[in-house]
Amino acid sequence: MQPVSRRQWLRTTGLGLGATVALPGLLPASDMARALGGDVSYDDMLAQMERDVTEARRVAGPIRLCFNENPFGMSPKAKDALMEGWAQHTWYQPPIRETIRETFAKHVGVPADHVLVTQGSSEVLSILAMAYSLDGGEIVAPWPTFEDLPRWGDTLRATVHKVPLDAELGHDLDRMTDAVGRRTKLVFVCNPNNPTSNLANDSELRAFVSSAARRAPVIVDEAYYDFVDAPGHKSMVDLVLKGEQVIVSRTASKLYGLAGLRCGFAVARPDIVAKLQQYVTGDPNVFGLHAANAALLDTAYQQFAQQKNREGRTLLLDTLNRLGRRAAPSQTNFVFFHAGKPVEQLQRYFTERGFLIGRPFPPFSDWARVSIGTPAEMQQFVDLLPGALSA
Numbered sequence: 001m002q003p004v005s006r007r008q009w010l011r012t013t014g015l016g017l018g019a020t021v022a023l024p025g026l027l028p029a030s031d032m033a034r035a036l037g038g039d040v041s042y043d044d045m046l047a048q049m050e051r052d053v054t055e056a057r058r059v060a061g062p063i064r065l066c067f068n069e070n071p072f073g074m075s076p077k078a079k080d081a082l083m084e085g086w087a088q089h090t091w092y093q094p095p096i097r098e099t100i101r102e103t104f105a106k107h108v109g110v111p112a113d114h115v116l117v118t119q120g121s122s123e124v125l126s127i128l129a130m131a132y133s134l135d136g137g138e139i140v141a142p143w144p145t146f147e148d149l150p151r152w153g154d155t156l157r158a159t160v161h162k163v164p165l166d167a168e169l170g171h172d173l174d175r176m177t178d179a180v181g182r183r184t185k186l187v188f189v190c191n192p193n194n195p196t197s198n199l200a201n202d203s204e205l206r207a208f209v210s211s212a213a214r215r216a217p218v219i220v221d222e223a224y225y226d227f228v229d230a231p232g233h234k235s236m237v238d239l240v241l242k243g244e245q246v247i248v249s250r251t252a253s254k255l256y257g258l259a260g261l262r263c264g265f266a267v268a269r270p271d272i273v274a275k276l277q278q279y280v281t282g283d284p285n286v287f288g289l290h291a292a293n294a295a296l297l298d299t300a301y302q303q304f305a306q307q308k309n310r311e312g313r314t315l316l317l318d319t320l321n322r323l324g325r326r327a328a329p330s331q332t333n334f335v336f337f338h339a340g341k342p343v344e345q346l347q348r349y350f351t352e353r354g355f356l357i358g359r360p361f362p363p364f365s366d367w368a369r370v371s372i373g374t375p376a377e378m379q380q381f382v383d384l385l386p387g388a389l390s391a
């Protein structure tokens with residue numbers, strides 16, 4: 001491994017020399033250890049990172065609570081690994097491509113031939129749309145949900161059935177079942193769902209997915225799986241292992257904080273992986289693969305990021321509850337709540353005070369989606385909330 005100097009790292013992160021000395025928590029793990037005097041545990045480094053990231057984000061401002069990003073970014077060990085990309089960055093077929101496939105396969109408990117590594121999980125959705133509905137046909141999806149697959153369906157001139165969520169903001173599985181027919185080419189479910197943040201009832205969704213998969217391929221978008229802490233919650237990967245026509249998508253963008261480095265994963269039967277492979281339009285970049293591979297192995301950082309997310313999420317949900325606002329029971333790194341006014345007004349209020357929040361998600365135009373920042377940021381945010389809601 002080629003360690004990067006602190007100065008190099010901070011130059012690349014754009015923080016400048018002034019910040020290099022003041023904010024060691026932004027450094028790769030190896031450099032942070034040196035900067036903090038050598039004898040420092042990884043937990044201490046993560047605590048330093050929390051303080052310094054909060055400071056750096058405050059200075060960089062505005063605070064982004066709008067795109068469901070991990071406020072801490074990548075783990076210090078992933079920053080170390082990122083630099084290993086230098087060794088392979090001039091090569092086609094860098095070995096890390098196979099390494100990460102195996103690491104992720106082990107992470108989710110499937111053979112490596114069940115995994116396709118993509119440029120973010122959005123690419124799983126685009127290649128699925130191309131693989132299954134290039135010649136039209138129908139797509140069934142809940143609405144609102146993450147828009148990429150329905151949007152690709154529109155682009156490819158498929159008929160997209162957007163089935164409205166039910167009164168509890170869940171997938172309306174009865175109506176989705178009715179919408180699946182002879183011409184259906186793809187069925188989309190998103191669990192937990194974006195923008196609503198809630199988790200579907202496990203056995204009901206599982207029964208729906210299995211039964212729909214007998215008629216058409218079903219894509220289960222699990223971009224937020226890593227934030228779920230509902231007891232007993234299970235991924236749908238086991239349906240893939242049973243040989244069902246199910247494709248599970250995951251991402252390195254959320255818990256692992258690598259959205260800009262573009263790395264995602266599809267888990268599916270090998271014949272489906274082979275079919276999807278034919279539609280891939282490019283390869284994930286070698287730096288992102290190195291960082292994602294290290295992030296998958298860095299369980300201490302994962303637990304840290306999950307815990308910090310839980311703290312910020314609980315603070316926001318408790319505050320909304322005290323203010324008498326309805327909020328979906330979030331199992332993600334964002335919260336969706338009833339603002340009681342056009343969300344653009346709330347966006348303006350917070351922008352003027354240094355926070356960006358999510359866009360409107362019609363027909364829930366008076367609901368707001370707020371991503372979870374660092375605990376300190378969430379404290380500032382909830383302090384502003386009563387004023388924002390009553391303004």
Ligand SMILES: Cc1ncc(COP(=O)(O)O)c(C=O)c1O
Nearest residue numbers: 120121122146194223251253264
């Ligand atoms: C539900 C869902 N799926 C997929 C994505 C795409 O993420 P990426 O392409 O960065 O993996 C997002 C991004 O916000 C999302 O919310």
